[in-house]
Amino acid sequence: MYAILDIETTGGKFNEEGITEIAIYKYNGHEIVDQFISLVNPEREIQPFVVNLTGINSNMLRNAPKFYEIAKRIVEITEDCILVAHNAQFDYRILSTEFRRLGFDYERKTLCSVELSKRLIPGQPSYSLGKLVRSLGIPVTDRHRASGDALATVKLFKILLDKDTTKTIIQESISLNPKKQLEPKHIDIIASLPTITGVYYIHKANGDIIYIGKSKNIKKRINQHFTNTNAKSKKIQLHAASVTYEATGSELVALLKESEEIKRNNPIYNRALRRKTFSHALYSFKDNNGYINLKIDIADGRKNPITTFTNRQSAKSFIEKVVEEFKLCQKLSGLYKTKSSCFNYDINACNGACIEKENVVDYNLRAQQLTEKYSYKNKNMVIVDRGREIEERSAILIENGVFKGLGFFNLNYQINNLEVLHSFITPMENNRDAQHIIQNYLRKNKRLKIITLE
Structure with missing residues (x-):
């Protein structure tokens, strides 16, 4: 029995993707005997290029079941089945990762229709699913959606079963998906590492930092470096001789230290993938009528943004949220292009700034409250977060809107005094990456303790 499946994901960092849609067809070699198709709420952001490719966006998934709600059904429909997928290594990894997050070891035998096609239908110009089924005359609907791609794989697999006349090639191709074995030196390195938050440094034998x-969780992350099979991980595995680390307690401190340390050391395996951590920013300006307008634009280091984002989609999602939170106008926030009133005004959710009905002062007051909440421009404050130990806290110092540095203090300290603060703060560079990291962290962590300094 076979379980032929296709999975659509959020995209993003390796092993941090989430499932957005899954389709499984249980196939007995002759016909489909069961099926399961569902959208899935990944509980994380979908990369914009994935939205463009699949058409699946966050609004569609808002009321979709989360993975834990469909996990039992997936286990049941794939029980005693061989998983078949086009690039099975990817689909199996994603599925196993989701189950692992639930504390469940999901193990199935797999067959990859890409590898089978190369053996049973040699000489094709491309073995991507779209081009391969087109060349074989297999009709496909809903391309890049789980159901459409899984059904195409079912039809392809029927052809592959027919072509395997000896009934041995498919049997030989079944993979037991053994986990990658760690080298002894890597086992020793991992054994010495803690499961704490911090910054880690991977060194060559001569001590040079390569990543x-x-x-x-440093131990878990290094284990991923040593077991992943992507090109960068393989290079790291080849040269890694030791790992050192610095505990931070706070993820914000770790992010700031990581950014500064990469700039300072320029490790060889950070270079190729190191890009700006943000691409878009939220700016404000006053229009001819005196109203404060909001605008998403490409990040420009010469301008002062309210806050910054890793992509346009996350910026747009933020704008949609704050328009509702501060009762702002969709038109003046760049969400609704019109020469008259915005949609929210028509449903009595906007006070009419779009048609100059609302008082400018009243409207601008709410717009300024947005800026106050999500920007630390001209502010004097300390962001207090977790420390490296129970009785310790971390402090990130902002003076006149400028990031000055960070440090750690004992809970007995009174840190409202600038002189006391400066005594334990380590100065750090106030660059655009640091500004983005802090703004992004403040935006996503609502319960952070922030002390305003006089």
Whole structure:
């Protein structure tokens, strides 16, 4: 029995993707005997290029079941089945990762229709699913959606079963998905590492740093580096001789230290993938009528943004949220292009700034409250977060809107005094990456303790 499946994901960092849609067809070699198709709420952001490719966006998934709600059904429909997928290594990894997050070891035998096609239908110009089924005359609907791609794989698999006349090639191709074995030196390295939040440094035998990263669980992250099979991980595995680390307690401190350390050391395996951590920003300006307008634009280091984002989609999602939170106008926030009133005004959710009905002062007061909440421009404050130990806290100092540095203090300290603060703060560079990291962290962590300084 076979379980032929396709999975659509959020995209993003390796092993941090989430499932957005899954389709499984149980196939007995002759016909489909059962099926399961569902959208899935991944509980994380979908990368914009994935939205464009699949058409699946966050609004569609808002009321979709979360993975734990469909996990039992997936286990049942794939029980005693061989998983079949086009690039099975990817789908199996994603599925196993989701189950692992639930504390469940999901293990199935797999067959990859890409590898089978190369053996049974040689000489094809491409073995991507779309081009391969087109060349074989297999009709496909809903391309890049789980159901459409899984059904296409079912039809392809029927052809592959027919072509395997000896009935041995498919049997030989079944993979037991053994886990990658760690080398002895890597086992020793992992054994010496803690499960704490911090910054880690991977060194060559001569001590040179080849990679710097941050993690909320250093041991787990290094284990991923040593077991992943992507090109960068393989290079790291080849040269890694030791790992050192610095505990931070706070993820914000780890992010800031990671950014500064990469700039300072420029490790060889950070270079190729190191890009700006943000691409878009939220700016404000006054229009000819005196109203404060909001605008999402490409991040520009010469301008002062309210806050910054890793992509346009996350910026748009933020704008939609704050328009509702501060009762702002969709038109003046760049969400609704019109020469007259915005949609919210028509449903009595906007006070009419779009048609100059609302008083400018009243409207601008709410817009300024947004800026006050999500920007630390001209502010004097300390962001207090977790420390490295129970009785310790971390402090990130902002003076006149400028990031000055960070440090750790004992809970007995009174840190409202600038002189006391400066005594334990380590100065750090106030660059655009640091500003983005802090703004992004403040935006996503609502319960942070923030002390305003006089």
